[in-house]
Amino acid sequence: MRLFWPALLMLATSCGLTEEGTQPVVSGRFGTKPVVTIPQGQPGRTPRITVLSLGSGRRTVPGDVVLADVDIRRWSGNRPYLSTYDGHQPASVVFDGRQVSETWRQSLIGRPAGSRVMLVSPAGEAMGPNVPLTGLSPADTLVLVFDILGGYPPDARLVGRTLPVVPADLTPAAPPRTLIDGSGREVAPGSKVVIQYVAASWPSRTVVDSSYRRGGPSAFTLREGAVPAAWIGALTGQRVGSRVAVPSQGEQPLIYVIDILDTITHA
Template sequence: MRLLWPAVLVLVTSCGATEGGTLPVVTGTFGTRPVVSIPRGKPGRLPRMAVLSTGSGRRTMPGDVVLADVEIRRWTDNTPHLNTYDANQPATVVFDGRRVPDTWSQVLIGQPAGSRVLLVGPAAQVLGPDMDPGGMGAAETLVAVFDVLGGYPPDARLVGRPLPAVPADLTPMTPPRTLIGGSGAEVRDGAKVIVQYVAAAWPSRAAVDSSYRRGGPSAFTLVPGAVPPGWLTGLGGQRVGARVTFGSPMSGYPEGTGGPRLYVIDILDAI
């Protein structure tokens, strides 16, 4: 189903009663899974949003790829439908004009990085790209909480540097090697890293995955099982602005699946 339904979005500045329905109460700090309390009142018929907290980072702009953690719950019984926090895999939202509902654009574009935003509305206007409706009707009310990690141009890369290419001498057993040193914040275990990357198969050296092919930068949480093998040691301790290359005898995660891979990764940001 293409999620390009027209929508009118009512903006409120805080949680509580508003004309047309009540809003949930959301507690917890940015970056942690939110706790959502659904009120007894009716949700209203129009999609509505509330900026719960405002970050201090760069504002997302039209044309950006927006990276965000998302929690979506059903209004009727407050059961979870989806969350990226437990999966340690933030959502990558590519505004390509085809799959993303208008409400997501209105909620995510123009927000400073570090902001938490609430969206309440019908499932057809709250579910994001490629999200399984799980048998619910298009009119069922959902509650979505977004933690905006940041917005980045689709072709974001290290300033003044060509696109990454796999070094000719890289093999699956090659340990991490810094091709370009970074001068930004240090990447620590458990951080969310924003990267552009190229992954090549071995021994063909043909590119089999790339953030550029996927539409732009991707976010990953540096914890075991959430990133491909080798990323924890390859990226941990590096600094934002670095380009790193390394090989891996395995490609899949959880570890132990898939064939050998060669990686070149540009670290654009770390949160």
């Protein structure tokens, strides 16, 4: 990660500093796709970070995998560029020193879960040194709105439990199986879940995907099109702290073993 920019960043409150008299206005509650109004005038060349609302959860710390929804749009014409709200899968931001920009670190680290933060920045600094700018020039200004779901250690797991293992007697045609009963909050229909998981092919039981290999916990919204269909019924109604084996039939039959680390429901 490059460290050239901290001295250039301005940290402002939601009603505080602006540059050249311009500040986008963001409406909508945390957890919903923000509505962004871009003012007239020039945005300036200095990255600006604005805390729009402060959450009450655990603060993210260096080394965390930060899970956040993010909406990115161009300043010019207020044109959408990318939004995780559309795909219903929050971003997993792994601060491993490679592709995460310093502006994202300033925006996301040290913030309580439940916070909404806005970053206004030239694209070259907002997207990081090694991220391709599809359809953008480095000087184009972007407006990014983050909803911080939480920060989790890369090796986060169920307390006192070993890593998940695929049961030897489970087949893709079997119903979901609860391997460990959790005692935390119940997973509501359509909510977001924070999980660690492994996915094994059938019949070899070879692990073909794993959140541990990807860098740490991931967040998903339990709705059609956002997760494998078998997950929705298998995880809804479970409690945080549960481990669930979820067979999934398809062109490539898989067996998932999923640890539920957290759940996030927005009123």
